[in-house]
Structure formats: structure tokens, C-alpha cells
Amino acid sequence: MGLNLAQKIIKEHLVSGEMVPGTEISIRIDQTLTQDSTGTMAYLQFEAMGIDRVKTKKSVAYIDHNMLQSGFENADDHKYIQTVTNKHGIYFSRPGNGICHQVQLERFGVPGMTLLGSDSHTPTGGGLGMLAIGAGGLDVAVAMGGGAYYLMMPKVLKVNLVGKLRPWVTAKDVILEVLRKLSVKGGVGKVVEYAGEGVASLTVPERATITNMGAELGATTSIFPSDETTRAFLKAQGREQDFVELKPDADCTYDEEITIDLSALEPLAAKPHSPDNVEEVNNIGKIKVDQVAIGSCTNSSFVDMMKVAKILKGKTVHPDVSLVISPGSKQVLTMLAENGALADMVAAGARILESSCGPCIGMGQSPKTDAVSLRTFNRNFEGRSGTVSAQVYLVSPETAAVSAITGVLTDPRELGEAPSVSMPSEFLANDNMVTPPAPEGNDVEVVRGPNIKPFPLNTELPENVIGKALIKVGDNITTDHIMPSNAKLLPFRSNVPYLSEFCLTPCDPEFPKRAQENKGGFIVGGSNYGQGSSREHAALAPLYLGIKAVLAKSFARIHMANLINSGILPLVFENEADYDTIDMMDELTIAHAQEQIKAGDKIVVKNLTKNREYVTILTVSDRQKEMLYAGGLINFIKKANA
């Protein structure tokens, strides 16, 4: 029987395991990417492994998140990353060169290759036909050292695209529709593979918008075939030699399938506070808008920006709206500057930000109290904008630009004829802001400023795991709750002791203090615990606070892997109703933890306060069990090399 595209690439890269969904496999990684807010940890961990040079085909370190430089901390991190990458054979994309996913797509992505990135939106590369997966920094560090990447063999869900998008309806609306259908949990354990006659009508950046937001489905990754459209994109980037055609076998099968009729879609918006809370813009109505933010790794391509510029040309942004625009890369920004589109944006009153993540991760531009903010980004979790009371809606660049002019949420079709922008036959390809590594790294001195603190290490799993339930939270807790990131905290990504003081504070400001006073304990969570980003700080800060296990109804993929890498037990209630019987400060115990883990996947947790027993499931491989005994991946590697 034939293979679908995801299976083909996995087969080609398989190092261990059988391609049976739900069982552990490992794959060879061709390319890696890091960004600065997860990168410092990843490189500290890489250094701890004692490997001289990276062993991948290409590894790139981007500086794109942590750009405000409101103190020395960010700049310290940048210098550390610049020097450590220079030493160890990694390309360095300087601040100003653009958002990692946009630049990787433009300049480095290769169809059919595997890409592992320390950022959850790494699947953007799926728009080029890559198997591009987001992971914690430690997994990326291991991959840079030539180690395989371990994951559960995913199921493959086919999204059959039929028809063609109508004017003003965009790739963003496609992925919002998929999110509406499948929810933020609908992709867990799956690769989302796009197929069908509708694929051909979508450009590579449009495909990338769709695969980018596959992260919001909780999917392992998302992927499009590589076809003549892909060839044309690579050719326009001066990289036709990187093209290979890739498609599923004609007789392949899929584990699941849904169909999206592109021609039936309308402009959509994800309403506060979840990317799957989707409704037609028209139905939501003309709510007053205070801020419009256009950019992010989802929607900051050249064509997106050109459409925005055409909509804004000759108009003025509504007096009650602040419009900010961040073009995704130096390539995009330079092209807009050269063809005059940038002038049209500025003349209309747009505030131009540098090519970086910016407001998407709360690095500036937090809206006013109770503001309605329309964003072309991918996440609208409560508080992520930096303003807890803000109401963030996720929309297409077209809906955003039109609404910026009218001052109310507006279905862009009201503007009349849609702007026509075609893909350029040649992009401005200039990699002068990517510094190649030193040919020999031995003499390079790695610069570590005072903000760079060692990362915390766990200790071996104790015989009995004992502690209190230090916090109990509900469903869909995001990594933005567990380890908030904003302009005040992002500069401390290489300082876990400081960050830990803010761990889970959006849920309960007293949590860090309580954890410290009790010398650690347990976290109790609902379903999809840890959804969102790849930041392993959401595991490292709890580790620093002495958290030994998280009991939840279910976990998000990357966070669960990060917990295991940190030696924290991710336990799933066999009976969800047990969740209701635990209260904060209940005394919990896992007796003979190692023996229980060795014996199978059922772990009994005793609630001494309530005199109850909970059966929990620990879905881990034998390799991960060893990691848990050792107290995390680094200790496991050290033990193996001793």
C-alpha cells in the first residue's frame, strides 16, 4: 500500500521504531532553528553536552522575539547566542533580519527535509513540503548534536481542499475554519496533511499561514505537497536547486479525513480568548476597534503586506484606532520600501515596527484597558497581549486593514473590489544579515553576560514522591499561563530562578511562594494542559520550584515532552471525575514511584487528605522512563556517557 506524504518523509528519516501510530519513533533531523527566547536555554544545554560542532545539514539561530532591549538583558542574550553559534557551527540571523519562520521559509527551507525548531510555529515550513516540528530547546540541542528526535508516530489527518477562495477570503480564513471544525485539541497526535484540487490555488506563503496555525490545533505538524507552485516560489527566491516534487502516493490512505470547500468560506475571526472560537466576521457585527496589529509569523509575507498597503493607500487610519504593522522579514520590508508600498502605509497613519514578533508576544503595543484588538497573529490567549482585559480577535490581513480604516470590525467585502497582488517572480534575496559560523570554532570566545544563569537540573526520582497539590487549574491552560511572557519577563529567559517567581501567577499569584514554602509538590490541571508554545521554561520554572508531577485530564504534546525532559511526571487521570475530588493543599503520594513506572503505564496516586486513590496513566516510552528515573534528559545523557 502507498504512503501519504507525512509517512513518506518519516520513513525516509526513520532511525528507530515502527511507523505505528501512538508508538515511539525517532527520526533524523536535517535542519534546526532556534529563536532568542528559547535559544539561550537550548545553547546552554548544547554546551552542557560537550559537542564541538553541530551535525545537522543546516542550523540557524534567529534573534526575533526579544527585541526591545529595555535593559542589558536582551542584548546579553543576543551576544551570547551570536558567539556560541559562531563557535559551534550555527548560522546567526541578526536582529532585524526577520521572524524565524518567515526567514526560514524564504531562505532555508527545503521540501522533504525535516526541521526541528525550538518554537511551536516551526510547522510553518510545512508550507514548503517540509516535515517541520516544534519542540523544546533541549530536544533541539540534542538534534544539533546529531541525535535523533523522538516522538510518538502520529496519525495522519487529510484535509481535502476543494474549490477556490473567493475574493477577500484568505488562507487565514481556511485555517480558522479548520480550527472551528477540529478545536485546539483536534490535532493532538496527528499530522495534518493538505491535499485535493484546492491545493494548487494556494501560494507557498498562503500554505505557510495554514501550516503555521496548525500549531493551534495541537498537531504534531502540518504539511502541503511540494509542486510547481513550490518550484516557482523557490525559483523566485533564487533557490530552484532546492526544489523536489513531493506528493502522496495515489493509493495511500489516511487515518482521518475532512473536506473544506474553499469556495464556501467567508471572512472569519477567532474571538476572545481562543483560536478555535471562530465565527463569520459578518455575524460578529461591527464592534468598535481600538487597535489593529498586522504581522507575526502567520501573516507577514510580502503579498500579505502588499494587500494591506493597497487597502490603506490614500486613506487614513480611523482616529480611534492604533494600527501597527511589522513586516515579517528584512526581505519583505526592503521590497515594500523599494516599491513605495511602505510609504502608502506610513502615509495612511500606520506605525511601522521592526521585523520581529513584537506585539504577538506582548513585546510592546499592549492595548488599552478593555480594548478590542484585531490581530493577524495566531494566538489570542487571555493576557498574551500584555493587557489582561483586552479582547483580541484573530483575523486576516485584509479584514484587519479594512477595519483599521472603518474603526469597526468590518467584513472586507464591503470595500468593493479586492486588491490584486500577484506573487513576485523574483524576491530580493540578500542574506547579508545571516552570519555564517567560524570555520573553526576553537578560538571563538563565548560571551556570557550576568543575565545568563545556569539552567536547573532535576535529581533522580525518589522512592516515594510526596507533596501537596499546590494549585488546581482548569482546562486549556496555556504555557502563557504557566510561564507568562511579555516585555517585562522575556528578557529573563536565561534566568530561570527569576522567572520562577512568576510561574502560574496568571492563575494564582501566590503559587510560586506556596511552592517554595512547601518545598515543591504537585500541579493539578484539566484537559489540554500546557497548550501553546514550545517554551521549556514552562517546565523548567516548575522544576526550579520543586514540582515533581503534574496530574491532568490530558496534556499538549510539546509541554508533555518538556516535562519529561525535565524529569517531571506527566500523569493523566484514568477517570476524569477524580479531578473533581482533589482540592488545593491535599496531601498526595506516589509510593514506590520507580517500581510502579517499571511495572506498566498505570500509576497510583494516593490522596492522603481525602483517603482516596487515583489511577493515573503515564504514557511514556521505555527511553522516557529511564529519563524520568534519572531526573530528566540531561541527567540521562550524562549517566549514559559516564
Ligand code: MIC
Ligand atoms: C509563542 O508564540 O508563544 C512563542 C513566544 O513564539 C513561543 C516560544 C517561546 O515561548 O519563546 C512558541 O510558540 O513556542
Ligand code: SF4
Ligand atoms: Fe513570534 Fe508570535 Fe510567531 Fe511566536 S507566534 S514565533 S511570538 S510571531
